[in-house]
Amino acid sequence: MTFQEPVIDEQKPALDYIFHPGTIAVAGVSAETRGTGIANSYVKRFEAAGFKGTIYAVNPSGGEAMGRKIYRSLKDIPEQVDFVVSAIPARHTPQLISDCAEKGVKLLHLFTAGFSELGDETGNALETEILSVARQAGIRITGPNGMGIYCPKTGLTFDEGFTRKSGNVGWIAQSGRNGTYVVRDASMRGVYFSKAISYGNAADLNECDFFEYFRDDPDTEIIAAYIEGVKDGQRFFQVLKEAASVKPVIIFKAGHTEAGSRGAASHTASIAGSSVVWNAALKQAGAIQVYSLDELVDVLVLLNFLSRPAGRNISIVGFGGGAGIQAADACTDQGMKVPESPQELQDELTEICGGRAGSIFKNPFDLWPKAGSKGTSAAIESISGWEKTDLLLVHIQFDLNPSVRNMMYRPYLDTLKRLAPEIKHKTVVVLDFVLSAEAKKLSLEVQSVLAEFGYAVFPSVNRAALALGRYINYHDRRKPAGNLFV
Amino acid sequence: MTFQEPVIDEQKPALDYIFHPGTIAVAGVSAETRGTGIANSYVKRFEAAGFKGTIYAVNPSGGEAMGRKIYRSLKDIPEQVDFVVSAIPARHTPQLISDCAEKGVKLLHLFTAGFSELGDETGNALETEILSVARQAGIRITGPNGMGIYCPKTGLTFDEGFTRKSGNVGWIAQSGRNGTYVVRDASMRGVYFSKAISYGNAADLNECDFFEYFRDDPDTEIIAAYIEGVKDGQRFFQVLKEAASVKPVIIFKAGHTEAGSRGAASHTASIAGSSVVWNAALKQAGAIQVYSLDELVDVLVLLNFLSRPAGRNISIVGFGGGAGIQAADACTDQGMKVPESPQELQDELTEICGGRAGSIFKNPFDLWPKAGSKGTSAAIESISGWEKTDLLLVHIQFDLNPSVRNMMYRPYLDTLKRLAPEIKHKTVVVLDFVLSAEAKKLSLEVQSVLAEFGYAVFPSVNRAALALGRYINYHDRRKPAGNLFV
Numbered sequence: 019m020t021f022q023e024p025v026i027d028e029q030k031p032a033l034d035y036i037f038h039p040g041t042i043a044v045a046g047v048s049a050e051t052r053g054t055g056i057a058n059s060y061v062k063r064f065e066a067a068g069f070k071g072t073i074y075a076v077n078p079s080g081g082e083a084m085g086r087k088i089y090r091s092l093k094d095i096p097e098q099v100d101f102v103v104s105a106i107p108a109r110h111t112p113q114l115i116s117d118c119a120e121k122g123v124k125l126l127h128l129f130t131a132g133f134s135e136l137g138d139e140t141g142n143a144l145e146t147e148i149l150s151v152a153r154q155a156g157i158r159i160t161g162p163n164g165m166g167i168y169c170p171k172t173g174l175t176f177d178e179g180f181t182r183k184s185g186n187v188g189w190i191a192q193s194g195r196n197g198t199y200v201v202r203d204a205s206m207r208g209v210y211f212s213k214a215i216s217y218g219n220a221a222d223l224n225e226c227d228f229f230e231y232f233r234d235d236p237d238t239e240i241i242a243a244y245i246e247g248v249k250d251g252q253r254f255f256q257v258l259k260e261a262a263s264v265k266p267v268i269i270f271k272a273g274h275t276e277a278g279s280r281g282a283a284s285h286t287a288s289i290a291g292s293s294v295v296w297n298a299a300l301k302q303a304g305a306i307q308v309y310s311l312d313e314l315v316d317v318l319v320l321l322n323f324l325s326r327p328a329g330r331n332i333s334i335v336g337f338g339g340g341a342g343i344q345a346a347d348a349c350t351d352q353g354m355k356v357p358e359s360p361q362e363l364q365d366e367l368t369e370i371c372g373g374r375a376g377s378i379f380k381n382p383f384d385l386w387p388k389a390g391s392k393g394t395s396a397a398i399e400s401i402s403g404w405e406k407t408d409l410l411l412v413h414i415q416f417d418l419n420p421s422v423r424n425m426m427y428r429p430y431l432d433t434l435k436r437l438a439p440e441i442k443h444k445t446v447v448v449l450d451f452v453l454s455a456e457a458k459k460l461s462l463e464v465q466s467v468l469a470e471f472g473y474a475v476f477p478s479v480n481r482a483a484l485a486l487g488r489y490i491n492y493h494d495r496r497k498p499a500g501n502l503f504v
Numbered sequence: 505m506t507f508q509e510p511v512i513d514e515q516k517p518a519l520d521y522i523f524h525p526g527t528i529a530v531a532g533v534s535a536e537t538r539g540t541g542i543a544n545s546y547v548k549r550f551e552a553a554g555f556k557g558t559i560y561a562v563n564p565s566g567g568e569a570m571g572r573k574i575y576r577s578l579k580d581i582p583e584q585v586d587f588v589v590s591a592i593p594a595r596h597t598p599q600l601i602s603d604c605a606e607k608g609v610k611l612l613h614l615f616t617a618g619f620s621e622l623g624d625e626t627g628n629a630l631e632t633e634i635l636s637v638a639r640q641a642g643i644r645i646t647g648p649n650g651m652g653i654y655c656p657k658t659g660l661t662f663d664e665g666f667t668r669k670s671g672n673v674g675w676i677a678q679s680g681r682n683g684t685y686v687v688r689d690a691s692m693r694g695v696y697f698s699k700a701i702s703y704g705n706a707a708d709l710n711e712c713d714f715f716e717y718f719r720d721d722p723d724t725e726i727i728a729a730y731i732e733g734v735k736d737g738q739r740f741f742q743v744l745k746e747a748a749s750v751k752p753v754i755i756f757k758a759g760h761t762e763a764g765s766r767g768a769a770s771h772t773a774s775i776a777g778s779s780v781v782w783n784a785a786l787k788q789a790g791a792i793q794v795y796s797l798d799e800l801v802d803v804l805v806l807l808n809f810l811s812r813p814a815g816r817n818i819s820i821v822g823f824g825g826g827a828g829i830q831a832a833d834a835c836t837d838q839g840m841k842v843p844e845s846p847q848e849l850q851d852e853l854t855e856i857c858g859g860r861a862g863s864i865f866k867n868p869f870d871l872w873p874k875a876g877s878k879g880t881s882a883a884i885e886s887i888s889g890w891e892k893t894d895l896l897l898v899h900i901q902f903d904l905n906p907s908v909r910n911m912m913y914r915p916y917l918d919t920l921k922r923l924a925p926e927i928k929h930k931t932v933v934v935l936d937f938v939l940s941a942e943a944k945k946l947s948l949e950v951q952s953v954l955a956e957f958g959y960a961v962f963p964s965v966n967r968a969a970l971a972l973g974r975y976i977n978y979h980d981r982r983k984p985a986g987n988l989f990v
Contacts, residue, residue: 193826
């Protein structure tokens with residue numbers, strides 16, 4: 019097997035071949051007698067991810083590991099090698115790249131650190147040398163100092179336990195840990211990836227290349243990025259603008275302070291740039307800017323599950339007056355409207371719930387759960403059917419004493435499952451008050467069921483409100499003037 | 505047993521007797537043959553909390569529950585009753601208050617809802633009637649529409665599973681759920697309570713009474729409040745200012761928007777007031793204002809564990825470049841300084857860690873954990889010993905693949921335990937990247953150990969930085985001019 023060539027499918031963007039290697043070689047695999055390292059993990063990860071081609075192990079010391087021969091050199095491998103992953107010390111990489119060139123390798127991923135991010139002459143010289151050989155030989159490089167490529171369709175991955183389910187998000191991260199965190203969190207919340215790249219120092223392939231790719235990739239509908247710095251600001255702005263004009267692009271730019279940018283320089287040799295310039299550029303390009311990984315995933319979840327709302331009105335329902343008030347405050351602060359419910363709806367809810375004591379029916383709605391599953395269901399159906407419910411926020415709390423908790427979340431869960439076809443496109447569910455490990459376990463189970471049913475799920479009303487504000491503003495900016503939305 | 509009278513200890517503030525009942529009666533307990541309700545839970549909770557006096561059950565229907573006789577009336581109880589908890593329907597409360605008056609009850613807690621928060625004449629009239637009888641008879645009331653009193657020293661509680669450990673925080677909440685959430689979260693993080701009151705509509709005893717009490721209570725060192733509205737703004741401001749002049753006061757004021765204040769009116773009959781006025785008043789009174797329960801507990805944790813820092817410089821250390829950069833950004837944004845480390849310290853760390861590849865030694869410090877327990881320990885000791893480390897933020901991530909996680913958190917935990925006597929007063933520990941139930945369980949175990957060792961623990965760098973900014977500003981405001989701190 020070899021790379022799928024771009025000529026096979028003219029619909030695919032030029033860079034598509036890097037996600038379709040036929041064979042992989044991992045450099046730095048230790049023979050089992052000598053212990054095990056990160057390179058060995060890569061071999062296991064590709065196997066577990068269902069990579070269909072052959073995976074070769076390479077190490078000058080030879081030996082055997084994981085039931086396979088370790089080749090002493092790339093050049094000893096008896097067939098074409100498309101993709102090489104390197105976890106060898108930086109000082110050995112010049113030999114490796116020269117072997118790659120001889121072998122006709124198309125893509126090299128350098129997990130290896132110790133290049134330009136060191137900020138010294140040795141590191142810079144090494145990176146320049148590798149790059150120069152790669153360019154001559156037509157080898158593309160991801161990294162150095164990154165985790166690699168995740169593409170569930172073709173069995174590529176850069177960490178253990180990533181889901182094999184494919185999705186619609188194209189994600190790039192200049193930090194490996196951040197790259198994995200977002201994949202894990204998003205997939206636990208029902209959002210999956212077309213491709214993700216942890217691209218480290220971006221010596222060769224960089225954020226611009228990936229944005230261009232994602233823009234044209236039919237499998238990618240939403241683009242997200244964690245960026246510490248870019249080398250060519252002008253190209254970046256142009257590429258970002260083009261991408262954002264066809265697909266939503268979410269960007270978390272780190273290193274916006276002096277200390278943060280010092281960190282970015284040492285981490286991935288990035289020049290972080292002025293935050294004023296960045297903020298203005300992202301806004302002008304039409305990107306959605308966020309300020310943490312959690313905020314990034316929160317917006318991904320909304321873009322994935324919700325449909326463009328008809329307006330800014332939101333109804334808030336749950337069990338707990340304090341939580342409802344905070345949700346009303348937070349939603350208003352983020353630019354939504356929380357309209358008061360009409361008398362007819364209040365009367366209807368009073369009847370459904372058998373009285374008013376302990377409940378609030380004005381929006382925010384606080385439903386004391388004595389109405390049980392049937393009453394809760396009828397109440398939420400009435401509220402979601404109200405013409406002013408452009409959006410619906412349902413909050414459920416978990417760290418209550420168990421008897422109250424069980425009385426509470428089950429009617430809500432039943433209701434949300436039953437009403438999913440009608441309301442999931444405009445509903446966010448907050449699973450809140452999760453303190454103990456037991457509450458966490460239960461809330462994750464509920465989250466998983468709700469995500470299966472197509473719901474956007476959040477861990478707090480404040481996070482839901484912040485994401486909703488960004489989501490609404492995004493749609494607002496993209497809508498022609500003169501609409502009800504503003 | 506009867507109430508501990510204030511005359512016994514002249515040091516104690518006047519209201520102290522409400523936390524020392526000798527006997528309790530719970531009104532509304534159901535005979536076991538008729539099922540069980542909230543009143544039955546109160547009986548069980550007081551028992552579990554170690555209340556030393558007798559707990560009586562009352563219900564006009566009589567019968568037996570939890571091995572005790574249910575008295576048909578308060579008046580049938582054969583001894584003095586100090587404290588009555590009512591969970592009976594609102595319409596029966598006039599009879600109850602009249603029985604309380606006859607029986608010489610000193611404190612009535614009304615869990616019962618259905619009073620002024622309904623916003624109608626019936627509810628208002630009922631509340632006025634109850635209050636008038638209470639005033640004549642010298643009965644104080646907490647609630648209605650609240651959960652009650654938590655005082656671990658005397659075995660009072662308002663929810664299941666509250667710790668019996670006493671602490672230094674006096675806490676009041678106008679929402680029952682919020683009241684319990686803060687007690688649970690804080691005590692999981694090593695912060696305990698002198699007294700907490702979920703005070704609902706505040707028909708009689710209100711936030712002013714409790715602030716006055718906490719101000720003079722020798723067991724209370726920190727005061728915190730969740731408030732939806734106050735009835736007497738002038739008195740509130742005066743009392744708050746006096747309390748804040750002797751002890752730190754943290755306030756989360758909810759209902760700052762139109763919809764939020766509509767919720768507050770329906771929830772606890774509160775007039776939320778203008779947020780501009782509130783913000784100005786809280787600032788002028790010297791209170792620390794927060795905007796969520798999580799933020800409130802975060803500041804509590806710092807006030808409990810840290811000593812006033814020598815300055816605004818913070819050193820950031822952990823494993824993960826991206827996380828370090830975000831922490832540096834967040835700390836700078838919140839008014840701290842993240843100074844660059846001197847060359848000698850960088851050289852020392854390079855030697856300790858056996859090289860620079862994969863690490864950052866400039867602050868933020870990113871320690872690739874190959875140095876093991878001994879190296880990590882030496883590195884953190886060097887960093888914390890640096891003269892510019894006024895504050896130290898240590899971040900540990902949990903949702904990594906298990907082999908990396910174990911390699912990582914153990915050396916950090918060992919180090920923090922060993923260095924606790926020297927560094928705990930200036931260190932915050934962030935247990936971050938907690939997604940799975942398994943990671944949550946482990947991080948809570950680590951949190952519990954760290955809290956035992958006297959550390960302030962946070963779930964994200966952003967939350968730690970926000971709380972630190974507030975904590976530093978609080979101390980800054982209280983310091984005379986002309987110091988290094990500004």
